[in-house]
Amino acid sequence: MITVALSKGRLLKDFQRFLKEGNLPQYEAALVDPGRNLYTEVGDVRFIFAKGADVPVYVENGIADLGIVGEDTIREQSFDVMKLAKLPFGKCRLSICGLPNLAKGDIRSAATSFVNLAEEHFLKERMDVEVVHLHGSVELAPLLGLTDAIVDIVQTGTTLKANGLVEYEEILPIQARLIANKQSFYTKEAAMYDFIQELGVL
Ligand SMILES: Nc1ncnc2c1ncn2[C@@H]1O[C@H](COP(=O)(O)OP(=O)(O)OP(=O)(O)O)[C@@H](O)[C@H]1O
Numbered sequence: 510m511i512t513v514a515l516s517k518g519r520l521l522k523d524f525q526r527f528l529k530e531g532n533l534p535q536y537e538a539a540l541v542d543p544g545r546n547l548y549t550e551v552g553d554v555r556f557i558f559a560k561g562a563d564v565p566v567y568v569e570n571g572i573a574d575l576g577i578v579g580e581d582t583i584r585e586q587s588f589d590v591m592k593l594a595k596l597p598f599g600k601c602r603l604s605i606c607g608l609p610n611l612a613k614g615d616i617r618s619a620a621t622s623f624v625n626l627a628e629e630h631f632l633k634e635r636m637d638v639e640v641v642h643l644h645g646s647v648e649l650a651p652l653l654g655l656t657d658a659i660v661d662i663v664q665t666g667t668t669l670k671a672n673g674l675v676e677y678e679e680i681l682p683i684q685a686r687l688i689a690n691k692q693s694f695y696t697k698e699a700a701m702y703d704f705i706q707e708l709g710v711l
């Protein structure tokens with residue numbers, strides 16, 4: 510038995526579509542609507558449904574052998590896991606955004622849920638920017654004068670446009686990643702390869 514950690518949000522829906530397109534009905538059917546179930550088993554594969562940010566925690570600690578998580582999650586906080594493959598879904602980007610006509614030199618503060626990634630970028634760019642941590646609805650910050658800019662995920666641009674904000678600079682392209690526990694390939698080699706082979710992502 511191998512355990513695969515999945516998020517319960519948009520990446521689960523994307524993975525379901527991926528399974529449907531990949532003609533893997535046995536797994537797709539099990540994931541259609543887990544409801545309040547936090548795990549399900551299909552043959553020798555157990556899927557657990559976690560908060561996206563917690564997926565790498567289960568993989569790093571060997572509770573899960575594999576996991577599907579956004580690149581942003583495993584870049585914002587480092588985890589001792591194997592990054593196996595980029596998956597063809599969950600595509601978005603982490604960008605600097607703000608009100609129109611904001612000059613780069615005028616950015617003195619930026620709100621974000623990705624403090625480490627934002628501070629890493631501003632340090633690299635030698636920009637003296639105060640990073641303010643928010644947990645969500647980050648677009649409010651420049652609208653209400655909390656910060657000059659934001660560092661947030663942009664996918665379609667709909668949220669920015671709806672709030673009169675513009676995207677200035679992409680700092681990280683993002684897509685879903687398949688990650689693995691470092692010991693699982695030694696202890697469950699055959700089962701790991703069988704499942705990954707079925708997904709066709711390596
Ligand atoms: N518009 C978007 N907003 C946030 N994350 C996005 C977006 N588009 C793609 N993603 C990717 O999806 C991941 C989040 O998906 P996940 O399934 O973990 O949770 P969610 O859909 O954000 O729901 P929640 O975090 O509220 O449970 C992000 O880490 C990012 O890699």
Ligand SMILES: O=P(O)(O)OC[C@H]1O[C@H](OP(=O)(O)OP(=O)(O)O)[C@H](O)[C@@H]1O
Nearest residue numbers: 645646661662663664665666667668669
């Ligand atoms: O470019 P768009 O397609 O508008 O997507 C970007 C928006 O989506 C996310 O918010 P959301 O509320 O969906 O997710 P969250 O709960 O992680 O903030 C993100 O924080 C942006 O606000």
